[in-house]
Amino acid sequence: MKAIVAGTVIAEAEQQDLISIEGNRYFPPAAIRQGSLRPSTTPYTCPWKGAAQYYDVATDDGQAHDAAWCYPHPHRSALDRVGKDFSGYVAFDPRQADIVG
Template sequence: MTTTRQPRIPGPDHPITVEPTGARVVARIGGQIIADTTRALTLREAGYPPVQYIPLDNVDQSLLTPSTTQTYCPYKGDASYYGLALADGARTDAVWFYPAPYDAVADIAGHVAFYTDQVDVVVGT
């Protein structure tokens, strides 16, 4: 059985905004910087905490390990994941991104986000 995915459009019942963060954003684990940028985007979605999306070219890509994990969001599209390979051990699926996000959040293409229970993401450092 094949399921057809119908994108949902953000609206008053489920608002989503994507705006430039306007401050430096640093992602780190312990003392190791994973990403550092002044070009992050803040995605605010309904009642969820804001998420920092960091341009992939501002991430230390040598630490990223591809994952086979994939998930789906009806508002953003199909998500893919990376793990992080660090000297003190690996972090599985700590990073996610949308290779082809839906039109409503198209600005996050080429950006990644970090699970904040695995990576410290600090705005305004």
């Protein structure tokens, strides 16, 4: 599977390595193109997952604002609910990224 933002492949991993949560596919940290994520100051806390870190995504043609996010330290109850540790896994805004595979 690939996450493509503005024509640039930002992440690539086998489908079985992704975690699906609420319709979003989360890529493992090692699958993210080096240097493509820049921390954003946008705050967000999910009631059940915890505090999110948003990222601007650097592409070959510029950057996409808040096009990706992760949960660096999700709530323990979220890990239990999902059934896997998704700490640091990265999801992409479906309005700005195409997930293909």
